[in-house]
Amino acid sequence: MRRILLASHGHFASGLKSSIDILAGESSGVTAIDAYVDNSDYTAAIREFIDSCTPNDEAVIFTDILGGSVFQKVALEQPEHHGVMHVTGMNLAVVMECLLTPEKLTKESVDEICAAAASQLRRVQVLNEEATDNSGEGFFS
Template identity: 40%
Template sequence: MRKILIATHGYFADGINSSLKLLVGEREEVTVINAYVDESDVTLQYEVFFQTLQPTDEVIVFTDLYGGSVNQQLFKHTEKNQAILITGFNLPIILEILLSPDVVTPDKAKQLVEACREELKVVEPEYQAEEEFF
């Protein structure tokens, strides 16, 4: 089964999960960890997530900042558990992976990251009365 972990500094992970629920409904394969929002030990939360995995699970982890503490701590777990770690994510990449009917291999993840980078752009509308914005 595919398991997705979204772990971020603060409540960003909750916000992304809120958008996912709006777009695709509640998904049992998604786990969210909001790091450093209280005095609890976030490293324990990471360990609990990885302890619940089955050997056959396909695991994709999303973190907010490359080189940030969340990313560094989870890198250790993903390396041990053959999970894919994607950092600096956006909503399109999570949707692509969440909804993919195929197994997401590291090569497939790289392709999806490249494709979803195209979603990041500055939108400068042209003010022409006859044309629609999109």
């Protein structure tokens, strides 16, 4: 089974899950942890996710910020020792691709998915005035 945990500061994780549910349909394989929205300790939820994964699962934990406190809590649980991959810097593109790819999730395939998602991150600049006439014509030319 493919299992994904989204863990973030604030409501980013549940917001991302909401977007996934809209775009890909209700996904029971995706769990969200919104850290620091109340005084509860979310470490147990991370541990529970890791412990519930079996060797046959394709499991990935996504965190929001490299080196951030949520990242650190996940890293301290050493998910890789349980066959669970940890990816940080999550965005909708990388999570959707990991969720929907028909390919088996391996370290190599997840690295490729991360590289492809990172290549989509860029500053957008409209290069011609035709695109600003609100007609939609010329925007993608």
